[in-house]
Structures are given as structure tokens and as C-alpha cells.
């Protein structure tokens with residue numbers, strides 16, 4: 001049986017003509033080179049949740065029927081990488097909605113952020129998202145990857161891996177994933193202990 005952590009990569013843009021696919025593809029290509037975890041890609045287009053309007057709260061374990069498959073996917077994960085654009089300094093509503101549909105499935109798991117955007121490379125969305133993740137008792141990690149989609153602004157996914165900016169991006173990603181997996185390894189047995197205590 002594999003003891004490698006299972007990491008869900010959650011892509012937060014669903015708009016038509018989204019440009020973030022180059023970022024998501026770059027990330028999954030890089031993660032495919034690693035053997036220290038399993039990495040599953042989740043496109044929120046495929047999850048297609050309704051706007052959250054349940055009369056009962058996910059924090060008490062209640063799920064909307066449409067969210068049950070989503071809940072099972074998040075439940076199986078030992079950690080997350082959110083790939084998110086910056087919309088007006090914040091996260092896309094569709095990403096927040098997917099987060100809000102669940103609660104217990106997120107708890108005591110680490111989360112990393114790959115943010116992208118204009119000149120700012122989307123760094124402000126990560127600041128806001130971290131606050132949300134803390135409320136869900138997740139462990140948002142410090143290391144992150146920021147990517148600008150403005151041509152000529154570095155770092156950019158079109159930079160060659162052997163160029164200084166391409167190498168910088170790869171190094172930033174490696175540090176981020178290493179830290180994510182460090183926390184995943186710490187928290188897997190801790191959650192297991194909690195489960196045993198509840199039995």
C-alpha cells in the first residue's frame with residue numbers, strides 16, 4: 001500500500017477563454033516529474049456546484065446533495081494546491097463557493113497556493129485566500145508561486161526552464177511542494193490519531 005500523500009490541485013478559474021490553463025498545465029507537467037505524492041487535478045468546471053444556499057451548515061457535517069462527490073474528493077486528499085487567478089485583488093467567486101460547500105473535509109490539511117494575474121502576479125489573492133483557509137482549520141503554507149501573465153514580466157510560465165526566470169519559477173515550486181508535503185506527512189498521523197480517539 002502506498003503511503004504517499006494524495007494532493008488535490010484545485011484550479012479556480014472557470015470563465016470562458018480562461019488564460020490560467022497555461023499555468024495549470026505548467027504546474028501539472030512539473031508535478032508529473034515528482035514521485036513523492038499522487039497529484040490529482042480538479043477543474044471546478046467539472047464540479048459545477050450550485051451557489052451555496054443550504055439551510056444547514058457544512059461545519060456540522062451537512063452537505064448539499066450536489067456537493068457529495070466533491071466532498072468525497074476533498075475528503076480523500078491529504079493536502080491541496082490552489083491554482084487561482086486574482087480578480088479585483090480577491091479569489092474567483094466560483095472558488096470560494098466550492099470551498100464554502102464543505103468544512104470537515106478541509107480540516108487539519110495543508111494548502112499551498114499558485115497565484116497568477118497581471119503585473120502583481122496575483123500575490124494579493126493569496127493573502128485573502130489564506131485568511132479563508134485558516135477559518136477552515138487548514139494550514140496555509142508560506143512558500144508560494146506567483147506567475148504574471150503579462151508578456152515580458154517575470155516570472156512567466158513561457159520562460160524556458162534553463163533561463164534565470166524559468167529556473168526561479170521551478171525553484172519556487174519545488175520549495176513550495178516540499179513544504180506542503182512536509183506538513184502533509186506531519187498531519188496524516190495526527191488526523192489518524194483523532195479518528196481513533198473518536199472511535
Ligand SMILES: Cc1cc2nc3c(=O)[nH]c(=O)nc-3n(C[C@H](O)[C@H](O)[C@H](O)COP(=O)(O)O)c2cc1C
Pocket residue numbers: 013014015017018019020021085086087088089090116117118119120121122149
Ligand atoms: C473580473 C476580473 C478582475 C481582475 N482583477 C485583477 C486584479 O485585481 N489583479 C490582477 O493582477 N489581475 C486582475 N485581472 C486580470 C486577470 O489576472 C487575468 O485576466 C487572468 O487571465 C485571469 O485568469 P483566467 O484568465 O484564468 O480567468 C482581473 C480579471 C478579471 C476577469
